[in-house]
Amino acid sequence: MDTDNERLRLLIVDDEPLARMRLRSLLADCAAPSVEVVGEAGSASEALHLLARQPADAVLLDIHMPGIDGLELARRLRSSAPGQSLQASPVVVFVTAHAEHALQAFEIEAVDYLTKPVRRARLQEALGRIAQRLGRARVGLAAVSKPAVDEPVLVVSDRGRVLRIPVGDVVYLRAEMKYVTLRTREHQYVLDDALADLEQRLGARVVRIHRNAVVAKAAVRALERRVLHGDEQEEGGGEAWAVRLAPHDEWLAVSRRQLAGVREALVGEGL
Known part of the structure; x- marks a missing residue:
């Protein structure tokens, strides 16, 4: 049997009553983890007042609402801490x-991030992701050893997926x-993001090698002149400078x- 500590306490925040009703109905049909809807709010300000009186583990949050929108409310929840106006800082799932x-x-x-319907x-x-996030938080508070530092991530949109x-x-x-190909050690993705924006977000980890390409400095194994073929070659073909990239030994012009x-960037990396 589920205990109160295991049950997820949820607050639904959406300015449309029918949307809140539908979420309640769907939640009633969901299997474990068990949930308890501790309240509903039709605006961000109402949600803040409710959370000040009734703690919640998570907020199911719409984005487009009158007044403070869902993104701004999420930022406020993220910056809140126990001992302030909110009794706890709930995690957020957007439903929009x-x-x-x-x-x-x-x-x-x-x-x-759930899209309607x-x-x-x-x-x-x-x-399940809410329960996992909360479970990791509880383990982290109880652990004696130093918690691991999360590896930085690049948040990207892959043809509708985040x-x-x-x-x-x-x-x-x-x-x-119109797209950007992202090559990782194990996968290849087609992104909707602009190359210049991705380059800026990766910062000093990458170097631009061509108007249409940036590479991770850590992946470069050589800079040489070579005859490139097919997709490798620069406009005009023939011999050109290129970098060899690990772990697939791919060459890019x-x-x-x-x-x-x-050259200057790779000298700094010891190549």
Whole structure:
């Protein structure tokens, strides 16, 4: 039997009563972990007042609402701490009809991002992630040893999916037509993000080698002149400067314009 400590206490925040009703109905059909809806709010200000009186483990939160929107409310919840106006800082799952805010949501550490109409199986998955996040928090507080530091991640949009890619897995990013190909150690993704934006977010970990490509400095194993073929070659073909990238031994062309900057960056990496 579930104890009160095991049950997830949820607050539903949505300015549409029918949307709140649907979430309640879906939650009633979800399997373990068991949940208890401790309240409903039609606005961010109402949610803050409720949380000041009634603690919750998680907030199922709409984004577009009158007054303070869901993103701003999530930022306030994230910055709150026990002992302040809120009794605890609940985790957040966004439930919205607008998919374009997914990257912002994960940047403020939302547990999940559900798009309407929500399916029961997808909501069930989000509940599992809430329980996992809360379980990790409890273990971390009880642990005697120093907690592990989370590896930095790159939050990206892969044709509608939002992914968290460890930055240490990034090998290169290359713009092709309207999309960017992200090559990691084990996978390849097609991203909706702009190459310049991704380069800025990765910062000093990468170096631009071409107008359409940036590579992880740590992945570079050689800078050489070689004859490139097919997708490797720069406009005009023939022999050109290129970098060899681990772990797949792929070669990418280095443009004449970027060559000096690439050499300087790699000297700093000991190559």
